[in-house]
Amino acid sequence: MKKRSASVDATTPQRPEDEYLGVGRSLAYGLQHVLTMYGGVIAVPLIIGTAAGLDATETGILVAAALFVGGLATILQSIGVPFLGAQLPLVQGVSFAGVATMLTILQGTPGKEGLRVIFGAVLVASALGFILAPFFAKVIRFFPPVVSGVVITTIGVTLMPVAAGWSMGAEGDPSHGSVANIGLAAFTLLVVLLLSKVGSAAISRLSILLAIVIGTVVAALLGRANFSGVGEGPVVGFPTPFEFGAPLFVASAILGMFIVIIVTMTETTADIVAVGEIAETGVDSKRIANGLRADMLSSTVAPLFNTFTQTAFAQNVGLVAITGIRSRFVVAGAGVIMVVLGLLPVLGRVVAAVPSPMLGGAGIVLFGTVAASGIRTLAGVDYRSGLNLVVVAVSMAMGLIPVVSPTFYEQFPSWIQVVLGSGISAAALTAVLLNILFNELSFGSRPGSSTFAAYPPRVFPKSMLRGLQEGDTLVNGRLIGADGQEIAVVDDHLVDEARRRVETGELTDTGQIHRVYKSDPQ
Template identity: 90%
Template sequence: MKNRHASAATTAPQRPEDEYLGIGRSLAYGLQHVLTMYGGVVAVPLIIGTAAGLDAAGTGILVAAALFIGGLATILQSIGVPFLGAQLPLVQGVSFTGVATTLAVLQGTPGEEGLRIIFGAVLVASALGFILAPFFAKIIRFFPPVVSGVVITTIGLTLMPVAAGWSLGSEGDPSHGSVANVGLAAFTLLVVLVLSKVGSAGISRLSILLAIVIGTAVAALLGRAHFSGVGEGPVIGLPTPFESGAPLFVASAVLGMLIVIIVTMTETTADIVAVGEIAQTGVDSKRIANGLRADMLSSTVAPLFNTFTQTAFAQNVGLVAITGIRSRFVVAGAGVIMVVLGLLPVLGRVVAAVPSPVLGGAGIVLFGTVAASGIRTLTGVDYRSGLNLMIVAVSLAMGLIPVVSPTFYDQFPSWVQVVLGSGISAAALTAVLLNILFNELTFGSRPGASTFAAYPPRVLPKSVLQGLREGDTLVNGRLISADGHEIAAVDDHLADEVRRRVETGELTDTGQIRRIYKNDSR
């Protein structure tokens, strides 16, 4: 008996992310992660392939490479080996951060030669990022709840336009923005809510995947989902190194990509902190350094196989929050599926056939959940001095500027556009800097000095608290008990007398007490 208990104790997970759900469930839940981020992971190679003037086959190579390397990077990040991988449920994929810099290179040098310059820049900048990772990880002390809460909230808010765009349908489609597309997104959202309400925990946790399947089936019945392209193209496609030729190294491109890498490391750090908060597990500088090294190693290898910088996908942080499944092995299962999709383009085409509005309906729940998780973190912040309120206010505003006004930084230098053009990095950098200014640097700070102070300190005598009970509330100047009855308030010197008359039955209601003692000045 003793041995059996000891065995059970040794196999129980010490961290929530170490829970193992079995191969079948891990792959099923992992598929949800793939469907959630699939549109994002293939969007970058599609954009870059089109800008480079590649044909369908050439762009397809970029898409397959993005899935293949993203899958391997996800497995490395979630499973981890010594010094590599945060061992957290983080899905890796091609970063959007470098798109602007990449397009700038392609404008000057289009075609495969431009791609070779981009691959060379990614390789060198990522290798430098790998070296910088341990030093960059030291900034964890600058991510208290006031900063991490801002970052998590901003991640959710900046992703909402993505969900809205998906809900409208594919760009260039005649039905883009139609009531039918928005209605399909709303139907998928409704299915998620209904499935989340049912009693079965298994169905509730699979609500996103099931809603996407049901939404796609309904779309197919309505003629709004098309699978004709699934059979076109090869079934199996092995990634070929240096498909476009050996990388070319141009100093200006490397410098521009190094800025991208620094921003990417900032976003990955924010995502690691965010998923640590949501999974309720410890995140320290060592863990961040391991995560960043895995990120940068994946990004260094990526251009050798015809793809671009890798980063943690914020979309999947929302899936961890909404399902409550914190197992890193589930995300590793998603990585396996991505690798298979990269090797089997036909399966990728099946996933790509999921209508965009269906993903939009699911995305509203996912990204809204991320924002709600950030707000929950911010509720634990002390706002009494007003300085933390200032940090939250300005940081959220900076993070939302690129969302509400995408052209805001168009006239600025390219490096400013890269750093501040991402809402997540803008909010993270602003929150970190303001937290240092207001909370780390103590000189010049006076308690309550801010005009944004939420309220000054207040003091109550203990005798007042002793008379209160759980649930008592002050409403419009009157004290109301938890059961909804008003509590009479009298002068201190009358309290004992009134209490005695209540106990003897002389006074039976609050109105009677108020009438008798209203003007009593004894």
């Protein structure tokens, strides 16, 4: 009997993220992750390729490289090796944080030469980030629930414009923002909700993927999906190292990109903390350091294969929350799919042909779920002194400023635009600093010192805790036990007598005790 128990213990995952679902299910759930982040991962190479004046074929090289490296980075981050990888369900891809800096570099050095300057800046700045990763990871102690809750909520809220943009359709398309596009997004959202309601767990967990497929079929039948370009271009292609020439190293470009690296490290830290909360698994400084090192190593290697900085994608944190699939092997499956898409451009063109309104409808559920997870974390924060209320209020406001007013920091130096222009990094930095000010530093503070304080702190006698058990709660003035049954409350001097009468069977229910001792709290 003992041997059987030991065997069970040896095969049972100790962490929820270590659950293995098999190859087929891992790839199916992984495809959901790829569809969720595909638009984001190809957007950056499309933007930079256009700004650099590349033709369609050369821009396609950037797109394939982004998928290929992003897939490898995802596998490294989720599977992990010693000192590399957080071993969490985190999908990696090209970071949006560096777009503004890269466009600035291209303005000063246009064309392919500017692209080589970008690659040189990414390489050096990422190598520096790799060295700093263990020190940067120490910030985990500054991510209590009041901070992590703000970050998770902000991730969800700041991604809502992405879902809205997808729902409206492609920019520049005549149908952008049309009722038809938004209607398709609403239809996809409805399918997600209906599939989530069905009794089958497998269908419910695949609701995002199935809804996108069903929505795409409907769009095709209505003539609003175009797959004519799938057959154009090469079927197979391997990223050629230094396709555009060797990297060029310019000090100003490296400095600007290093600021971007600090921002991406902040965002990745926030994503690691967020997915740890959602997956209900432990995240410590060692795990964050491993995750950041994987991030930075991938970013350092990225220029070799003609792509840019890598970071964890916040979109996919929402997918973990909505599906409940916490397995890191599912995300590794997504990485395999991305690598294949990078090596088989024809498959990438099939995925790219999925109309964006389908992604928009699914994104509303995904990103809303992330925000709801953050709100759930914030619900457990102690607000009685009012100081934590200030932390949440100001941090959320700072995170929302770039969302509601994208040009707010337009007149500021570029490094400030990079740091505060991302709602996630702005909220994270603000929450960490305010938490240190109000909760870590003792000077200048006293209980109830905040103008937001609702009431003074309460003191509870230790002796009164002796009769309570884990899970007992007070509801509407009544004490409810962990088993859901009401616990009778009587005057102190009558407790022994009441217990004796219960033990002898004289009193058999809570109502009797209340009537005998007139102790009904209501």
